[in-house]
Amino acid sequence: MAAATPAIRSPTASPRDWLVPLVLFALLAAVPLLAKLGPEGFILSLMTRVVVVALAAMSLDLLIGYGGLVSFGHAAFLGIGAYAVGILSSHGIEEAGPQLAAAIGGSVLFALASGVIALRTQGVYFIMITLAFGQMLFFLATALSGYGGDDGMTLPGRSLLFDRPWLKGDAALYWVSLAVLGAAYLGLRRVTASRFGRVLRGLKENEIRMEAVGFEAFRYRLVAYALAGAVAGVAGFLLANLSGFVSPAVMSWQRSGDLIFVVVLGGLGSLHGAILGAAAFLLAEEVLSHYLEHWRLVFGPLLVLAVLFARGGLVGIGRGRGA
Amino acid sequence: MTEPLLRLEGLSKSYGALRVTDDVSLDLRPGELHAVIGPNGAGKTTLVHQISGLARSDRGRVLFAGRDVTRLSMAERVRLGLARSFQIISVLPAFTALENVAVAVQARSGSSFRFLRPARRDDALNAPALALLERFGLAHRAGVPAALLSYGEKRQLELAVALATAPSLLILDEPLAGTSHDESRGVVEILRALKGEITILLIEHDMEAVFALADRVSVLVYGKVVATGDPATIRADPQVRAAYLGEEAA
Numbered sequence: 060m061a062a063a064t065p066a067i068r069s070p071t072a073s074p075r076d077w078l079v080p081l082v083l084f085a086l087l088a089a090v091p092l093l094a095k096l097g098p099e100g101f102i103l104s105l106m107t108r109v110v111v112v113a114l115a116a117m118s119l120d121l122l123i124g125y126g127g128l129v130s131f132g133h134a135a136f137l138g139i140g141a142y143a144v145g146i147l148s149s150h151g152i153e154e155a156g157p158q159l160a161a162a163i164g165g166s167v168l169f170a171l172a173s174g175v176i177a178l179r180t181q182g183v184y185f186i187m188i189t190l191a192f193g194q195m196l197f198f199l200a201t202a203l204s205g206y207g208g209d210d211g212m213t214l215p216g217r218s219l220l221f222d223r224p225w226l227k228g229d230a231a232l233y234w235v236s237l238a239v240l241g242a243a244y245l246g247l248r249r250v251t252a253s254r255f256g257r258v259l260r261g262l263k264e265n266e267i268r269m270e271a272v273g274f275e276a277f278r279y280r281l282v283a284y285a286l287a288g289a290v291a292g293v294a295g296f297l298l299a300n301l302s303g304f305v306s307p308a309v310m311s312w313q314r315s316g317d318l319i320f321v322v323v324l325g326g327l328g329s330l331h332g333a334i335l336g337a338a339a340f341l342l343a344e345e346v347l348s349h350y351l352e353h354w355r356l357v358f359g360p361l362l363v364l365a366v367l368f369a370r371g372g373l374v375g376i377g378r379g380r381g382a
Numbered sequence: 383m384t385e386p387l388l389r390l391e392g393l394s395k396s397y398g399a400l401r402v403t404d405d406v407s408l409d410l411r412p413g414e415l416h417a418v419i420g421p422n423g424a425g426k427t428t429l430v431h432q433i434s435g436l437a438r439s440d441r442g443r444v445l446f447a448g449r450d451v452t453r454l455s456m457a458e459r460v461r462l463g464l465a466r467s468f469q470i471i472s473v474l475p476a477f478t479a480l481e482n483v484a485v486a487v488q489a490r491s492g493s494s495f496r497f498l499r500p501a502r503r504d505d506a507l508n509a510p511a512l513a514l515l516e517r518f519g520l521a522h523r524a525g526v527p528a529a530l531l532s533y534g535e536k537r538q539l540e541l542a543v544a545l546a547t548a549p550s551l552l553i554l555d556e557p558l559a560g561t562s563h564d565e566s567r568g569v570v571e572i573l574r575a576l577k578g579e580i581t582i583l584l585i586e587h588d589m590e591a592v593f594a595l596a597d598r599v600s601v602l603v604y605g606k607v608v609a610t611g612d613p614a615t616i617r618a619d620p621q622v623r624a625a626y627l628g629e630e631a632a
Contacts, residue, residue, distance in 0.1 A: 249497065249498050249500070250497045250498075252500040252501065252502065253496055253497045253498055253499060253500065253501055254488055254493075254494045254495075254496040254497075254499070254501045254504075255494055255495055255496060255497050256497075256501070257481070257485055257488065257494075257501045257502075258485070258488075258494045260476075260477075261474050261477065261485050264474040264475060264476055264477065265472060265473070265474050265475070267436070267468075267472060268468075268472045268473065268474055268543075269474075269485075270436075270455070270456045270457045270460075271434070271436075271456060271457075271460060271465070271466060271468070271472070271544075272460060272465075272485065272486040272489045272543060272546070272547050273457050273460035273461045273486075273489035273490065273547055274457055274489055274494065275455065275457045275458075276457075279494070282495065
């Protein structure tokens with residue numbers, strides 16, 4: 060059977076698909092070197108934040124860009140990951156292994172529990188229910204008076220790896236975060252191209268069509284929701300280590316909104332767009348707030364312009380398909 | 383007489399005060415092509431939704447291959463071999479023609495909870511999908527996104543997708559609607575070839591096609607089956623002529 064005829068090759072499967080992500084990761088890999096030229100600690104900490112936010116946004120892209128599921132509660136998973144670090148280390152468990160297990164396990168459990176309900180709804184209702192679940196967790200965190208309540212808590216130090224403070228250095232944390240981002244990118248890329256990913260994309264295109272060939276939408280979406288939650292939970296773990304501080308603000312609904320914005324700004328359904336989006340968002344915020352007191356007055360319109368003129372996101376510009 | 387492949391027992395469905403289907407009972411023999419005709423608003427598409435599981439029935443039962451499937455979802459019924467097409471074209475617009483069919487092949491071949499191997503290069507899925515496209519004369523359009531296909535091509539693609547699920551019963555909801563004369567002749571030829579191979583329930587307005595293809599015809603008027611019989615009987619039935627064919631005979 061001539062199944063490999065040229066007609067089958069999809070128009071999107073080209074070397075360019077790898078070019079932009081490769082350049083992005085090469086640039087990120089050059090950051091620790093370049094940081095030595097300036098205020099190293101500041102640059103590394105800012106860029107680690109870019110990487111961590113990109114990780115969370117990338118997992119959200121799996122939901123929005125590939126699944127058509129606009130979750131407005133994604134910061135909840137950042138919160139679960141961060142509180143896994145905070146709560147466990149306050150009990151003397153500073154080892155990264157159990158903290159990560161709690162971050163991922165907690166995220167998956169929360170995703171399954173909330174997804175079972177949220178994924179029964181669609182469109183605006185799905186947005187509102189995910190927001191509601193996010194808020195529920197937010198208020199739960201503010202009520203945890205044993206763990207700082209509203210004020211949050213300062214961590215005793217960064218997580219330990221095999222009982223050693225390997226994450227202590229800023230560069231070390233950056234490299235670990237970047238490695239996780241790279242692994243997540245490769246992993247999610249495979250997932251989106253797999254049988255499962257194809258079902259997820261098909262459901263976004265036309266749910267009834269997919270059910271009419273025998274796919275139960277709910278199951279596939281629930282698994283995607285749990286997977287995205289797990290990845291965002293890891294991002295929460297990294298975020299807590301970066302800031303050395305955990306508070307309910309990590310999972311405020313504004314954070315969820317930021318994540319949606321980062322994904323849309325970068326370009327939906329590309330995965331690496333999340334990196335572009337996170338870099339543009341956080342760097343613009345940093346630069347503007349440095350020079351202007353009321354920087355939000357400029358930031359807001361800039362975001363509006365970016366979405367208006369970069370249809371398909373920053374990735375779309377790179378592909379020459381912008382506007 | 384052999385066991386019917388599909389048996390409808392007293393199916394009813396109302397939207398508010400409007401009774402769209404009313405106590406519909408029907409038997410489909412294995413291998414037959416059974417057409418359902420009726421004027422606009424007779425409840426034909428609602429009946430298809432009830433049989434396929436897209437709409438819940440208020441009353442009555444759907445028995446498929448001797449099994450009560452009334453409570454099963456559409457996806458579950460498809461996996462048992464009960465496939466359907468849609469009156470309003472339903473494809474995955476951003477997927478290529480080949481992927482539209484391949485994803486349907488995928489639905490019946492192994493678990494889709496596989497996360498690592500790229501699906502697009504899976505020959506176990508592509509080969510049967512391409513064979514189906516060839517059957518419908520769409521092989522040269524395999525790499526084209528479905529959104530860019532012509533209306534008639536999309537209709538044929540939908541048929542290929544339905545067949546890719548390997549159904550034993552195929553419900554076709556106006557497969558000729560909106561196709562050109564040539565395209566509709568092509569589809570009729572394909573249906574003729576499928577006849578006997580699988581059981582088909584055909585909902586269609588094109589009387590020429592219905593009387594050329596059908597083994598038996600049922601007439602649905604205001605949600606009720608008013609007559610069932612072979613094409614010649616139906617054509618001659620005075621009640622049918624008055625209710626439906628009258629419009630055209632006049």
